[in-house]
Amino acid sequence: MPRPIQANLDLSALENNLRVARRATSARIMSVIKADGYGHGLMRAAEALAATDGYALLDIRDAVRLREAGYRQAILLLEGCFSAEELPVIAEYGLTCVIHSPWQIAMLDAYPGPVKSGKGTLDVWLKVNSGMNRLGFVPQQVAQTMDQLRRHRAVRDITLMTHFANADESRGIAEPLALFNDLAASYRVARSLANSATLLRYPEAHGDWVRPGIMLYGASPFDPDMGEQFSAQQLGLKPAMTLSSRIIATQELRAGDEVGYGALFRAEHNMRIGIVACGYADGYPRHAPNGTPVLVDGQRTRTLGRVSMDMLCVDLSTLPQAGVGSRVVLWGEGMPIEEVARAAGTVSYELMCALTPRVPIVS
Numbered sequence: 001m002p003r004p005i006q007a008n009l010d011l012s013a014l015e016n017n018l019r020v021a022r023r024a025t026s027a028r029i030m031s032v033i034k035a036d037g038y039g040h041g042l043m044r045a046a047e048a049l050a051a052t053d054g055y056a057l058l059d060i061r062d063a064v065r066l067r068e069a070g071y072r073q074a075i076l077l078l079e080g081c082f083s084a085e086e087l088p089v090i091a092e093y094g095l096t097c098v099i100h101s102p103w104q105i106a107m108l109d110a111y112p113g114p115v116k117s118g119k120g121t122l123d124v125w126l127k128v129n130s131g132m133n134r135l136g137f138v139p140q141q142v143a144q145t146m147d148q149l150r151r152h153r154a155v156r157d158i159t160l161m162t163h164f165a166n167a168d169e170s171r172g173i174a175e176p177l178a179l180f181n182d183l184a185a186s187y188r189v190a191r192s193l194a195n196s197a198t199l200l201r202y203p204e205a206h207g208d209w210v211r212p213g214i215m216l217y218g219a220s221p222f223d224p225d226m227g228e229q230f231s232a233q234q235l236g237l238k239p240a241m242t243l244s245s246r247i248i249a250t251q252e253l254r255a256g257d258e259v260g261y262g263a264l265f266r267a268e269h270n271m272r273i274g275i276v277a278c279g280y281a282d283g284y285p286r287h288a289p290n291g292t293p294v295l296v297d298g299q300r301t302r303t304l305g306r307v308s309m310d311m312l313c314v315d316l317s318t319l320p321q322a323g324v325g326s327r328v329v330l331w332g333e334g335m336p337i338e339e340v341a342r343a344a345g346t347v348s349y350e351l352m353c354a355l356t357p358r359v360p361i362v363s
């Protein structure tokens, strides 16, 4: 018997979640599969999402892998090019390139590439910094940059894009949306503004291309505090990843006994705990505190003590039937990843991406 931890990937859940996105918008869908498909595997995610209109990712080698595997949809490099050598590859493989900074335009200028409308010209997405102050041209730079790109011999098609900082927060997107719309009104180009939260919450900001990521993997982009109507289940999303393991030992504690490194949990009364074969070297967050929710034999209980490299402990006080061999769901089916993430002070994105290579994938 191998160590009992595994990540089950339900690819039909990805298909379902893409259909949820489709129903919510008439815009074309650029499925975000960066970070190895949010931890689900690049090629696995690409295949399950084959009905998409495009894929967005970061690494040009991944983009080339997709093309060579036969995917013909748009493939968008979300951070654009990093070096001049990439431009001929981008052109050859028909990739679409975000332009977020002046140094990338300088690189385009130096590109000996073909004349306009010839094979090898580039499609670009000009990124506007609408207030997040991460990537993109500030509004005052947009007219001049747009002009440069429109006249550029190597550029074929231009899409205008932005990314919102607070689409999943109560603050929302009103301000940056108005700013972007004002700018975009001057140009007859396609627009892209929406991540999952914007797609689900702001139909007025769908533009021509939406860019969902997290919702495709079955997690709600919204905090559980935002209410039940924003939960993955209510939104019709199904978790694609279920991380599960089993109890490999139990301990009978007496009042005053302590658990794990640093003795972070101390029993107030006699109780039974289970030791689960899952730790931070599997990708479970070490900073998950006492009380992080977990399922044992389908029943909710809580973690106790500090998560160690290969193990964590769970409370079996209310689960007299549970014991060695009991199935434990850390997140996924029946145990929303958003809840685990919130308890651990992080987001579902980080948990999905943190899964380590030693965890066997079953799909």
Ligand SMILES: Cc1ncc(COP(=O)(O)O)c(C=O)c1O
Residues within 6 Å of the ligand: 032, 078, 163, 194, 195, 196, 197, 211, 212, 213, 214, 215, 221
């Ligand atoms: C530019 C851009 N668009 C879309 C997304 C997808 O966001 P989400 O996973 O919240 O849907 C991301 C992810 O960070 C992004 O950086």
